[in-house]
Amino acid sequence: MAERTAVVGVGQTKLAKCRDDVSLAGLCREAAQRALDDAEMTWKHIDAVVIGTAPDIFEGVMMPEVYLADAVGAAGKPIMRVHTAGSVGGSTAVVASHLISSRVHERVLTLAFEKQSEGDTNFAFSSGRSGGVGAGGYFAPHIRAYIERSGAPDYVGPMVAVKDRQNALKNPYAHLQIPDISIEMVLESPFVWDPIHRLESCPTSDGACAMVLTDESGGRRSARPPAWVHGTAVRTELGWFPGRDPVNPRAGRDCSADVYKQAGVTIPREDIDVAEIYVPFSWYEPMWMENLGFAAVGEGWKLTESGATSMEGDIPINPSGGVLSSNPIGASGMLRFAEAALQVRGLAGEHQIDGARRALGHAYGGAAQYFAMWIVGSEMP
Amino acid sequence: MRDVAIVSFAQAPLDQPPGQTETLMLIPTITEALGSVGMTRRDVGFTCSGSADYLTGGTFTFVQMLEAAGAWPPISESHVEMDGAWALYEAWVRLQHGDVDVALVFSSGRAALSTDLRETLLFQFDPYYLSPLGADYVSLAALQAQAVLDRTGHTERDLAEIVAARRRAAKDNPYAAVSGDFAADDLLAKDPLVGVLREHDIGPPVDGAAAIVLVAGDRAKDVCDRPAWIAGIDHRVDPHYPGVRDLSTSPSTQVAGEKARAADVEVAELTAVCSHEELILAEALGLGAGVRVNPSGGAVVGNPTMVTGLVRIGEAARQVMNGCGRALGHASSGPCLQQNLVCVVEGRN
Numbered sequence: 001m002a003e004r005t006a007v008v009g010v011g012q013t014k015l016a017k018c019r020d021d022v023s024l025a026g027l028c029r030e031a032a033q034r035a036l037d038d039a040e041m042t043w044k045h046i047d048a049v050v051i052g053t054a055p056d057i058f059e060g061v062m063m064p065e066v067y068l069a070d071a072v073g074a075a076g077k078p079i080m081r082v083h084t085a086g087s088v089g090g091s092t093a094v095v096a097s098h099l100i101s102s103r104v105h106e107r108v109l110t111l112a113f114e115k116q117s118e119g120d121t122n123f124a125f126s127s128g129r130s131g132g133v134g135a136g137g138y139f140a141p142h143i144r145a146y147i148e149r150s151g152a153p154d155y156v157g158p159m160v161a162v163k164d165r166q167n168a169l170k171n172p173y174a175h176l177q178i179p180d181i182s183i184e185m186v187l188e189s190p191f192v193w194d195p196i197h198r199l200e201s202c203p204t205s206d207g208a209c210a211m212v213l214t215d216e217s218g219g220r221r222s223a224r225p226p227a228w229v230h231g232t233a234v235r236t237e238l239g240w241f242p243g244r245d246p247v248n249p250r251a252g253r254d255c256s257a258d259v260y261k262q263a264g265v266t267i268p269r270e271d272i273d274v275a276e277i278y279v280p281f282s283w284y285e286p287m288w289m290e291n292l293g294f295a296a297v298g299e300g301w302k303l304t305e306s307g308a309t310s311m312e313g314d315i316p317i318n319p320s321g322g323v324l325s326s327n328p329i330g331a332s333g334m335l336r337f338a339e340a341a342l343q344v345r346g347l348a349g350e351h352q353i354d355g356a357r358r359a360l361g362h363a364y365g366g367a368a369q370y371f372a373m374w375i376v377g378s379e380m381p
Numbered sequence: 382m383r384d385v386a387i388v389s390f391a392q393a394p395l396d397q398p399p400g401q402t403e404t405l406m407l408i409p410t411i412t413e414a415l416g417s418v419g420m421t422r423r424d425v426g427f428t429c430s431g432s433a434d435y436l437t438g439g440t441f442t443f444v445q446m447l448e449a450a451g452a453w454p455p456i457s458e459s460h461v462e463m464d465g466a467w468a469l470y471e472a473w474v475r476l477q478h479g480d481v482d483v484a485l486v487f488s489s490g491r492a493a494l495s496t497d498l499r500e501t502l503l504f505q506f507d508p509y510y511l512s513p514l515g516a517d518y519v520s521l522a523a524l525q526a527q528a529v530l531d532r533t534g535h536t537e538r539d540l541a542e543i544v545a546a547r548r549r550a551a552k553d554n555p556y557a558a559v560s561g562d563f564a565a566d567d568l569l570a571k572d573p574l575v576g577v578l579r580e581h582d583i584g585p586p587v588d589g590a591a592a593i594v595l596v597a598g599d600r601a602k603d604v605c606d607r608p609a610w611i612a613g614i615d616h617r618v619d620p621h622y623p624g625v626r627d628l629s630t631s632p633s634t635q636v637a638g639e640k641a642r643a644a645d646v647e648v649a650e651l652t653a654v655c656s657h658e659e660l661i662l663a664e665a666l667g668l669g670a671g672v673r674v675n676p677s678g679g680a681v682v683g684n685p686t687m688v689t690g691l692v693r694i695g696e697a698a699r700q701v702m703n704g705c706g707r708a709l710g711h712a713s714s715g716p717c718l719q720q721n722l723v724c725v726v727e728g729r730n
Contacts, residue, residue, distance in 0.1 A: 062504035066506075069719070076617060077617060098477075238447055238448060
């Protein structure tokens, strides 16, 4: 029987286009210190550190755990650095949780970051070679395929873009703050990659997110309400081969089935109160609704259209504003996991979903081939 | 903790065709590691790998390695942008949960592709204050070498003798980049490269790939006559800035060695990429005179960056599989042995 694992501290930085007021280390330190403060712990309490970030070339620092060891309080302790493409923020939290659930450590600090302003992400995506289409260029055909398959009306994507930006207005950490966001404004923004309008795309952000994880006794003694980990799962599949369905990838379905089984979730839409899922382009909300089993195949867009995924709906998606409002890539997955934890702790502030007792955190990456998920709850499992 | 053993270890041959990819190096290596214990990729419950983008100048280069892992149907998998030894650590943690019994660990690196590894690894350093100085890993290693010679009274001749001994030992190791009989006097007569370090004091960067299979519980005994049981594994990091450390010591290695219960090993495979690092590591680990150090030749006869540490653990496991009672494999990362991992393996009757 694995040790029970609790999230007792969450910290994040202000997410912004350019955090030129802090160094890379300073950015990480800011998030980590906030997580420690939330847990009412000091650096001395931490046994080990697990960090995650997307490709090193984004900031130009190779294997940054070496340089960041001091800033994240790891000197004299173990530190690991995880990298699983865009899902990395989620899988980093999973690795950290395993250090607790395996009883190797009692208190672990986990942290994910990206300082996109230090480099050129689209340049890096193509390894500095010409012909790069960016992440949106890769995903746009999948979105077109989804719209064609499902017959979704073309306003569903813009609806997601508006909803998540309205949610972001309730989250002081969110990067994009667009008070007058509207469907018309989204539709008037230029196509970046057809059918993705500029306002249906995530921004590029600087930011970091950190969490303090601890064991059952630590969770019971927690200064503030803990979020108990009810399940974690990761799945990966090959990105390119004939017969693969990149619109509804099997790795995502397998990953959710695994985490639901651990958490005792049988009907996701009923058993989960709120979800923070990785939606970098608007249409990925309905697509992931189907992949995650919140809706039948071809029906995901109806959840968005009906308002079910809004903060007032029965399955609120991304009350924080999500990746569409803030995208420090390496941290985006951990932000989803951390926001899920904040919801079940009742500490999400203005974007709190009343009575949230069980929440899903989700991240994906690569060619929609890497998945990491966890389910957290207010009750000890 | 749950008992976990190394049951298999395989390495890619040193001689690879020009333009070889890491994926193509890994495919036969992984197949060999699994096949030698009667397994296929389908038997693996968790996969963890280590590699670094900067060696090939790419992004997400590890994604291509999924083809070697065989990620279909979808697999439970993770990756560290670290030496494969840390991937092995993550896999060992994962196996503690009891729901998975077999883990595949692999790593790869193309250090030889880099026109100058010294320049590439500069990107590891603090980008604001350290990297711009241009003091690369060899230059910083030379400072460390001087510090350890000054403190311990060892001499440049001792370093030459270490290199001669390792090259001699490596004559039996087909994966060594350099091996043979060299007289310490001849080595000592060479011109210094940086400070007290000569070219032969620095392990030549080479391309490499390696795979290890971990099995938990009794099943390890079913697939391997003499599994190398992991008796202890721990890793620690020291502060980054060379100026705040006593470079002649390695506190992180000392703590990791104590936590991993490194006392009483018969063999130690150390990631001493530079000859003087052996002196620091042996002291930090408390290795007595009777301990056989780097019977494979160690990292000073070949440094497949990102793989070097995993190979040390594999070599330690091979010693146990061949009858040795207790051995340790050590991995290192960062300038001047900043980060260190110790894995102790033992045979059981």
